[in-house]
Amino acid sequence: MAKPKVAFYWCASCGGCEEAVVDLAEDILKVVEAVDIVLWPVALDFKLKDVEAMADGEIAVSFINGAVRLSEQEEWVQLLRRKSGLVVAFGSCSHLGGIPGLANLTTIEEIMANKYDRAPTIDNPDGTRPLPRPVVDGYELELPTPWNTVKRLDEVIEVDYYLPGCAPPPELIMTAVQAILAGELPPKGSVISPEKTLCESCPLNESKPDELVITEFKRVATSQPKPDECYLAQGFVCMGPATRSGCGERCIHGNMPCRGCFGPPPGARDQGTKLLSAIASAGAAENKDEADLFAKGFVDPAGTLYRFSVPSSILKRTLKGK
Numbered sequence: 001m002a003k004p005k006v007a008f009y010w011c012a013s014c015g016g017c018e019e020a021v022v023d024l025a026e027d028i029l030k031v032v033e034a035v036d037i038v039l040w041p042v043a044l045d046f047k048l049k050d051v052e053a054m055a056d057g058e059i060a061v062s063f064i065n066g067a068v069r070l071s072e073q074e075e076w077v078q079l080l081r082r083k084s085g086l087v088v089a090f091g092s093c094s095h096l097g098g099i100p101g102l103a104n105l106t107t108i109e110e111i112m113a114n115k116y117d118r119a120p121t122i123d124n125p126d127g128t129r130p131l132p133r134p135v136v137d138g139y140e141l142e143l144p145t146p147w148n149t150v151k152r153l154d155e156v157i158e159v160d161y162y163l164p165g166c167a168p169p170p171e172l173i174m175t176a177v178q179a180i181l182a183g184e185l186p187p188k189g190s191v192i193s194p195e196k197t198l199c200e201s202c203p204l205n206e207s208k209p210d211e212l213v214i215t216e217f218k219r220v221a222t223s224q225p226k227p228d229e230c231y232l233a234q235g236f237v238c239m240g241p242a243t244r245s246g247c248g249e250r251c252i253h254g255n256m257p258c259r260g261c262f263g264p265p266p267g268a269r270d271q272g273t274k275l276l277s278a279i280a281s282a283g284a285a286e287n288k289d290e291a292d293l294f295a296k297g298f299v300d301p302a303g304t305l306y307r308f309s310v311p312s313s314i315l316k317r318t319l320k321g322k
């Protein structure tokens with residue numbers, strides 16, 4: 001019997017999700033035994049024309065990581081959608097917009113200016129920029145066009161399932177692969193991860209007071225959290241109350257507060273405002289001056305509360321770059 005065909009593709013990503021597949025270690029052999037990998041740009045040399053030549057729906061499942069921010073990525077994911085029975089948004093960037101989605105807090109012009117004019121290592125007196133159609137040695141080339149707004153995968157194509165995490169842990173990847181191969185899938189549109197918050201599975205949960213009181217914010221850049229006490233109760237911004245469980249509490253075990261890569265828990269529309277409301281009600285300010293001082297201690301609120309989720313948040317992007 002022919003094995004099911006599987007594709008891996010990456011859009012705007014750091015490559016960490018590709019590493020996560022390699023991190024399956026010997027389990028990757030079980031995957032390779034059970035499926036035919038027909039596209040995996042980071043590891044195997046398949047071309048666009050190979051995918052175009054396939055029949056619609058021929059690929060059983062495509063795992064697509066990374067946010068979508070280039071014209072080329074839009075073309076690729078639309079092609080993979082046509083050729084695939086199932087599409088899984090793989091990792092935070094594809095699921096929520098992820099770290100590349102922080103670009104929605106500025107504009108593409110600002111990003112280009114920082115990259116090509118302002119960076120201390122740049123010497124570009126003519127203000128040269130990449131051209132969409134440069135002519136090199138008489139040949140016209142076509143470069144992908146960057147968008148002003150970074151998108152989640154499901155803003156561009158229909159997505160069947162979401163595998164969260166930065167990157168998704170190997171155990172969760174295997175759970176998803178085995179469920180797909182066995183045809184034992186949850187309802188379409190599900191996030192393949194437990195239906196609870198990270199706090200509920202956190203080993204520090206017992207030290208989290210029922211009524212949080214935060215007197216001042218601390219940062220891991222300048223002070224070290226005590227490893228045996230709820231980080232939020234110590235004043236470190238921990239996204240646990242506003243984040244879905246399922247990661248194996250990797251950061252907590254590394255003495256780092258959760259940064260929120262698994263996205264909002266079930267029932268929460270917006271991860272940032274969910275944590276903000278928890279923090280605001282825990283602030284120990286007696287008057288406006290104390291409240292102002294408390295708020296000032298929270299460095300980079302948008303980048304912290306929405307580190308992985310600007311494109312899927314109620315902010316979506318700042319107005320200046322509509």
Ligand code: SF4
Pocket residue numbers: 198199200202203204205208229230231232233238239240241252257258
């Ligand atoms: S706030 Fe953070 S440290 Fe505290 S219980 Fe929740 S996940 Fe654990």
Ligand code: SF4
Pocket residue numbers: 165166198243244247248249250251252257258259260261262263
């Ligand atoms: S603790 Fe938070 S940031 Fe760390 S892996 Fe888990 S969900 Fe992601």
